[in-house]
Amino acid sequence: MNWLIRALSSSIGKKFVMGITGLLLCGFLITHLAGNLLLYVGAEEYNHYAHALHEQKMLLAVAEVGLFVLFLAHVVLAVVTTRENKLARKQNYDVKETKQKAPLFAYFPHDVMWTSGVIVLGFVLLHLADFRLGLRNPGPEGEEPFDKAVRLLHDPITFGGYIAGVLVLGMHLSHGFSSAFQSLGLNHPKYNKFIQCAGTAFAIIIAVGFASFPIWAVMFQ
Amino acid sequence: MSHETINLTLKIWRQPNAETEGRFEEYQLEGVSTHASFLEMLDILNDELIEQGIEPVAFDHDCREGVCGMCGMMINGQPHGPDLETTTCQLHMRRFEHNDKITIEPWRATAFPIVKDLVVDRSAFDRIITAGGYVSVNTGNAPDANAIPIPRPDQQQAMDSAACIGCGACVAACKNASAMLFTSAKVSHLSSLPHGKSERSERVLKMVAQMDDEKFGSCTNTGECEAACPAGIKLEDIARMNREYLRASLCSSGQ
Amino acid sequence: MAIAEPATNILDSKIPSGPIQDKWDKCKFDLKLVNPANKRKFNIIVVGTGLAGGSAAATLGELGYNVKSFCIQDSPRRAHSIAAQGGINAAKNYPNDGDSIWRLFYDTVKGGDFRSREANVYRLAQVSNNIIDQCTAQGVPFAREYGGFLMNRSFGGAQVSRTFYCRGQTGQQLLLGAYQALMRQVSTGKVEIFSRREMLDLIVVDGKARGIVTRNLINGEFETHTADAVVLATGGYGNAWYLSTNGNGSNVTAAWRCHKKGAFFANPCFTQIHPTCIPRSGDYQSKLTLMSESLRNDGRVWVPKRKDDSRPPAEIPDSERDYYLERRYPSFGNLAPRDIASRAAKLECDKGHGVNDTGQAVYLDFRDAIARDGEDVIRAKYGNLFHMYKKITGDDPYHVPMQIYPAVHYTMGGLWVDYHLQTTIPGLYALGEANFSDHGANRLGASALMQGLADGYFVIPYTIGDHLARHSFEKIPEDHDACREALENAKGRVNKIMSIGGSRTPNQFHKELGAILWDYVGMERTKAGLETAIENIRGLRSEFWEDLKIVGKNEELNQVLEKAGRVADYMEFAELIATDALNREESCGGHFRQEHQTSENEALRNDDDYAYVAAWEFNGVGEAATLHKEQLEFENVPLATRSYK
């Protein structure tokens, strides 16, 4: 097992785990988004889906633990590598300019992965507190999932945090998605453009898709 | 070749040795020909400084044609200055304007301690190569050069990667001071050639381990290294090294 | 002229007897061997990590010797060899165009204008093929055809294609191959690298080279390193001329200090002035950039027929252009050897046909090649060179012809060595450009890389063993008198330089020295000019020791001090260059004496009196050196007037 520990603790191994966990979390985002989209189909369908899901106790437990592990690994590795990376340059430059084509916004998404990651983490905690643990706005006993979602999304903090969180998530993904492929060694001139575009498209779909729910809830419900 | 001259303000990092703290100094330089190279501009400055009894600015250089990899400094925050695929020694003053202020700093990275002024110690790169950046073939062992045909695309690809000049601009540019582009260029060069295949697993495992030991940061795929590389080394090499590393870790008996 | 005559001929070139094809085999058989178990008992110092030193240190390590390897740069990979562009020759005859070991041998002897040692050149041609094999196995990515087989290009002075290349970076790739082999030995512990060290003296014990004194360039410490043999591979001295194509760190210091310790210096005046370099543009210039000779495969050299024609080149019709190389040398055309092409360029410029503000440039034009093959083909062949040219000059050679002018490039002279590459100090060997080598009075393109690697990979590993096996070696303690003497010598010189307290920088002195050499010991030399040069050099030397200004200390990285030390040695050495040029009353190869030329301005050799290697013995700075002559015999390539017409 020595080889495994060594491989996983090397800089490349860490990036590999980062990439894999990131991509798996992307997979979760897709299913989550798909489930949420049922909100638009109708209350009944959404409630039906939610109940069916909650009946799968075993599956849910495994999925939750799995997600937690993925998330934890992703976050812990981010902390570890960021700290190492800071140590790799103890004194900063007085002036630092990029040699890449100027970024679209003030920053490249890749320059702010740590910040965007921290914001997304905050959002996820808020989201869990609201929807999973019901810590901030506990609803009445037996509330239907559809009503719960709409009610929670009317909360100004949830509303704002949700929109900001998913937009930053989109930014995180716009680098993270294609970056994961690079870390896994999946880079070839033939496919790079495609991976880049897919990454951007994915980031936009996730950000826009999720951001639409609170807006919909507040405007139409 | 018509001549024009410009005046400059130079803000340069001065540090007497590794132990002493450094600081910036400003110098005025007048009448620099726009046909002079950046290093020639520093030569002119240094001759003036010596005449004033001030220690000249130490900087590394040798070939002055972009291939030895000796020169290298941050010029206004960019490794080797503003031009793409250009080393400091190939940068010419026609790239600057009259009365420009130019900030010049050494490469900054924990793995590249400053020796003096703009000179840094890049021996970490040598140690990465020593760890495995070679083909183990003793003199006299070789078969005829044409005995093993090498498909042209492979040879071209190997040459693209082998063009690395080891200047360290990739490390300097990277926000994590990572040496992945340098290390991957050698891994890519040798693993693309039939002669380098026998040791490919050992090589990548050892080189990456050494790279990590040297306290370089890790790669977060920002692409700054690629943009800063004067020799045109590509991010594909890093991906190739990642593949090689995974392959070696998971599927080979390499130790 | 002051030249001391030796009492007797003491030069023994150790050329083996027998037919030329068998000499190297015979030599290898006659050499005493060190058995494998004993090799680890011997320590060898290799100074220099260029192609010659890098390959030697790696190979000696592989054999089992303990090697210490020194260089002045921060890494062995940065030796000046890295800058070689064009290619490396070998007699593989892969193109099936009539090449052979014999032809490479013949071309090199003829190209060197019959001033090289036949036996050495033949050996060089013999091992050339092994070099290509070895480098390929190391992973040097030589250019290949679509079928995967090796490709060749043509170089000057040959009518076959025998040059192997890696785009425009052949030297870089070969050096990285040697460097990697070297680092592999570092990982096995057989080689220890000492970078940022400058050799300042040789330690000689009982007449044998037993070590060196170095200065650590980072902290100024003087160090003594002892060993059983010393190999010098410290490159050429083209920088004596100040402006040359050499890297800024190239110097004569190590070789010169050995010369002062008794090693003879051979043919110092044989200097190659390369025809295709980017012309000078101003006083600030620190180096001249070579545009590879390979460009002459497709580029055509010309000047306007009309004097002082200031029209842009595109407006000058063909009928008003003088393609003077094609006109004068129809069979070799633009691929005439370097010495010839350089002199022809100078001649045209002197007649007033030069272009550029300075009148010191000729055109190298790709118009016809681009029209014939298309821009893409030309880009694939020379893209990086064109790119480099554009970066330096700001002009785009795809649309305007390049401007080129000759510049000092390579030094055929160097420490005298015998067939074993041993200097006149037993145990001191010289390899690569540092020895007087196999190129006679003119080196053919792509032959220096070949020679450096031949010396390092395939000659020294055999011949050094003979010396080690034949003598007994007692351990030399660091406080041995000889070590102390060398150490004091090195320190004393540095202290002397530090204590002058004058007003001119080393760079200014270097520029002035370079100007003297370029004017009087450049492409064309005359008796009167050389005498003036000697006088001026002496004058400048005494000014140097009175008026030099250094700032900073010895105890830290001090690049001014380093430079001053090298300039100090050039000041002494330059006199020997001029003396040698004055002594050689003939024109041959890169040495052109105005007094000795044909009616067509071609070099006129004097084989009766000067078919010898001039090996100079040091008698003191400013003292007449003693001239030793090694007579050259031409048994296989009959002496003939070189013709490329």
Ligand SMILES: Cc1cc2nc3c(=O)[nH]c(=O)nc-3n(C[C@H](O)[C@H](O)[C@H](O)COP(=O)(O)OP(=O)(O)OC[C@H]3O[C@@H](n4cnc5c(N)ncnc54)[C@H](O)[C@@H]3O)c2cc1C
């Ligand atoms: C621009 C250019 C292009 C060229 N192109 C070609 C070509 O295409 N084909 C070809 O065949 N030849 C070419 N040449 C010539 C060829 O490159 C050189 O002759 C050859 O590389 C010299 O190799 P070397 O090993 O003898 O010395 P170098 O490579 O010069 O190495 C000298 C070594 O000695 C060390 N050193 C020097 N002085 C000291 C000291 N005092 N103490 C310690 N170390 C010291 C240096 O650090 C360095 O490691 C070219 C030369 C130039 C300048």
Ligand code: FES
């Ligand atoms: S000095 Fe050699 S690359 Fe700049």
